[in-house]
Amino acid sequence: MNQATAASLRVPFVDLHAQHLSIQDEIREAIDAVLADSAFIGGHYVSRFEEQFAAFTGARHVMGVSSGTDALILSLMSLEFKRGFEAIVPANSFIATSEAVTHAGGTPLFCDVDPDNYLLDLDYAAQLVTSRTRVILPVHLYGQMADMHQVRLFADKYDLVVIEDAAQAHGARYQGIGVGELSAAATYSFFPAKNLGAYGDGGAISTNDDALAEKIRRLRNHGAIQKYNHEVEGFNSRMDGIQAAILSVKLGYLATWTRQRQAAAATYHQSLEKMDLPLPHTTELERHVYHLYVIRINNRDTVRRKLSEAGISTGIHYPVALPFLEAYRRQGNQPEAFPVVYRQMTELLSLPLYPEIQRDQIEYVAASLAKALNP
Numbered sequence: 001m002n003q004a005t006a007a008s009l010r011v012p013f014v015d016l017h018a019q020h021l022s023i024q025d026e027i028r029e030a031i032d033a034v035l036a037d038s039a040f041i042g043g044h045y046v047s048r049f050e051e052q053f054a055a056f057t058g059a060r061h062v063m064g065v066s067s068g069t070d071a072l073i074l075s076l077m078s079l080e081f082k083r084g085f086e087a088i089v090p091a092n093s094f095i096a097t098s099e100a101v102t103h104a105g106g107t108p109l110f111c112d113v114d115p116d117n118y119l120l121d122l123d124y125a126a127q128l129v130t131s132r133t134r135v136i137l138p139v140h141l142y143g144q145m146a147d148m149h150q151v152r153l154f155a156d157k158y159d160l161v162v163i164e165d166a167a168q169a170h171g172a173r174y175q176g177i178g179v180g181e182l183s184a185a186a187t188y189s190f191f192p193a194k195n196l197g198a199y200g201d202g203g204a205i206s207t208n209d210d211a212l213a214e215k216i217r218r219l220r221n222h223g224a225i226q227k228y229n230h231e232v233e234g235f236n237s238r239m240d241g242i243q244a245a246i247l248s249v250k251l252g253y254l255a256t257w258t259r260q261r262q263a264a265a266a267t268y269h270q271s272l273e274k275m276d277l278p279l280p281h282t283t284e285l286e287r288h289v290y291h292l293y294v295i296r297i298n299n300r301d302t303v304r305r306k307l308s309e310a311g312i313s314t315g316i317h318y319p320v321a322l323p324f325l326e327a328y329r330r331q332g333n334q335p336e337a338f339p340v341v342y343r344q345m346t347e348l349l350s351l352p353l354y355p356e357i358q359r360d361q362i363e364y365v366a367a368s369l370a371k372a373l374n375p
């Protein structure tokens with residue numbers, strides 16, 4: 001790459017506009033159809049998307065809801081545990097995972113993570129279980145599915161329900177197992193920047209459990225399946241028709257976009273291999289869907305600033321691990337209790353990755369990173 005090209009390259013962290021441009025006619029048609037039918041909340045477009053997403057996930061039921069956070073809250077509430085139940089949650093996730101436990105009347109028990117793949121450390125989790133623990137919530141972080149065979153064995157051993165937080169992992173697989181196959185339910189987010197993103201908030205729950213599906217359908221709509229027949233108190237957590245219609249269009253592209261994400265990740269791997277940095281750790285046995293491409297760097301903040309000066313936007317997922325957030329000060333969590341996340345939260349760096357990213361942009365990121373590391 002010559003100097004002029006490099007200087008003119010700008011690499012955003014994600015590029016939702018590029019994606020929109022590639023499908024804008026179909027999106028406009030889909031929105032127009034909803035407007036023509038005034039099918040704004042629930043209705044035909046939502047049920048059609050639910051059927052399509054059920055086919056995509058292989059689950060018997062999919063319930064569209066208003067966000068990935070509500071998907072977690074409603075799933076946990078549908079389990080009807082007594083207040084004060086405990087749920088094991090990985091210490092590195094977005095706060096939605098633990099917040100949902102609290103909103104459902106429980107307490108999150110934070111679990112340190114595997115230093116290589118950032119997913120739940122089940123040996124650590126075993127130390128957390130008490131007589132009140134009812135749930136384990138693996139998060140398929142960055143698009144990489146947790147070892148669900150091991151999670152299932154763990155859950156069976158301690159008699160726990162498994163809810164998968166697949167907000168970042170649409171279509172991920174591990175050793176022949178898809179998201180939602182070995183758990184009571186899996187939850188998804190359609191936040192715009194997710195692998196399958198709406199044009200606003202949206203989420204879904206997939207399950208093969210008929211009774212759970214029925215409870216969740218009730219809870220998302222003020223406790224009623226039929227209008228005004230409120231069997232319990234619930235929430236207003238329905239999916240919008242416009243979001244559902246947009247998601248139906250975008251679902252048709254998800255397989256291609258996932259392949260593009262994987263190809264971009266492969267280009268990063270090739271370009272960064274020589275730099276001796278911890279890169280995403282994955283094996284032949286899994287299908288990582290690369291919501292994020294996360295590396296670790298000792299002097300992360302300096303490197304990040306230099307990348308920014310070179311026109312490259314990066315992210316940190318997450319700058320403060322859950323146990324150390326102000327929101328959990330009440331738990332009095334100490335760094336020594338979470339050695340892996342405590343160290344890694346100052347090192348994690350998410351590089352730009354989205355389906356439309358170009359090879360020369362990735363190579364520019366890699367070259368800029370090499371320069372930032374060895375000025």
Ligand SMILES: Cc1ncc(COP(=O)(O)O)c(C=O)c1O
Binds near residue numbers: 069070093165
């Ligand atoms: C791991 C994880 N869980 C849950 C959520 C919550 O999803 P939403 O933003 O759709 O409420 C997100 C998304 O931000 C997430 O990344």
